[in-house]
Amino acid sequence: MPIRAVLFDKGRTLTTDARFDVAAGLSQLYARLAVPGAPALEEFIASGQALREELLPRRDDCDLEISCGQFLTTLLESNGILTDCEGAELERLFYSAAVSAEPEPGAEATLRTLRSLGARTGMLSNTFFSHSLLAEEMKALGLYELLDVFLCSSTYGVRKPHRLIFQIALARLGTRPGETLFVGDHPRDDIDGANRAGIVSVWYNPQAKPRPAGMEPRYEIRRLLDVVAIVEAGESSRSDAESVEFM
Structure with a gap:
């Protein structure tokens, strides 16, 4: 797929x-x-x-x-x-x-490249700060306009890894779980949450930390730009049980 x-x-x-x-x-x-x-x-x-x-x-x-x-x-x-x-x-x-915040290395280039490939992009954040405040921050960082969907847990009262907030994100994107990647650093909130929602999980691990016991990301990446290769390769030819690392 x-x-x-x-x-x-x-x-x-x-x-x-x-x-x-x-x-x-x-x-x-x-x-x-x-x-x-x-x-x-x-x-x-x-x-x-x-x-x-x-x-x-x-x-x-x-x-x-x-x-x-x-x-x-x-x-x-x-x-x-x-x-x-x-x-x-x-x-x-x-x-x-x-x-105060700064863009993660490669964030802007990754978003621009994904959009050039025709992929929709979004952000789903656990935060008690408001949507409007974080939108201002992301605009100042030059990232907001590169996101089709911008979701904050403070808007909904529900946090990752709850399935509901992932379902809301899918509805806003207009995509199905198996054709959507979720990229994040947090083992429980991001990886377990995406897995439980049926979304393809990507563990962003730039410091090459040991994988926590029980965490099962579909992919592990060191650089945000590695996401582009996953999108270009597609998902349909791979086993659900297989986990791939991009170094």
Whole structure:
């Protein structure tokens, strides 16, 4: 069966986080919104880190997403900092100080080449940041216009590896599972999730890490551009049990 579409994870696949500084983001929120009687900055940051450590593993365990706006509103108000700011405004304040990203090597060339071959391209990211904010980031990196589909778990409240979010991506692409690749770095969210949805899984492993026990990607690649060879070769001539590495 020929490959008609390629989905990519975002972080550590299409992009590299040059900076993710939670303390810097919380400091900017505090500077803008703190009121008399609020805890000291150090206490506020510690509270944010503790809430993050408590909530995010639970989120991951049940494959459900919370939004950054919800998280920040809860953090502020639980610390006595009441605000009329909408979640989107809080998110933007936090993000501008906490996060910066760069394209992963080969990302733009890979997307351009896939599109020249007639393949549809998409991104499916587990993120509590909003679609609009990440779209702005990807536009600044020159990648957004190269994606036919741009999906964030924060939009749907469901995270990879849940089958539903992969089904939504397929519907948006207009392709069937067996004619769609999913490229990502995360063994559970990306590879197991794609496999369970019947999508052809591609493990992006640029550092040549040992393969985790039980993980069964259809392909393993070191460079994003290696995806092009998979698409050009097609899928119909290969055994479902076979796993191929591109070095």
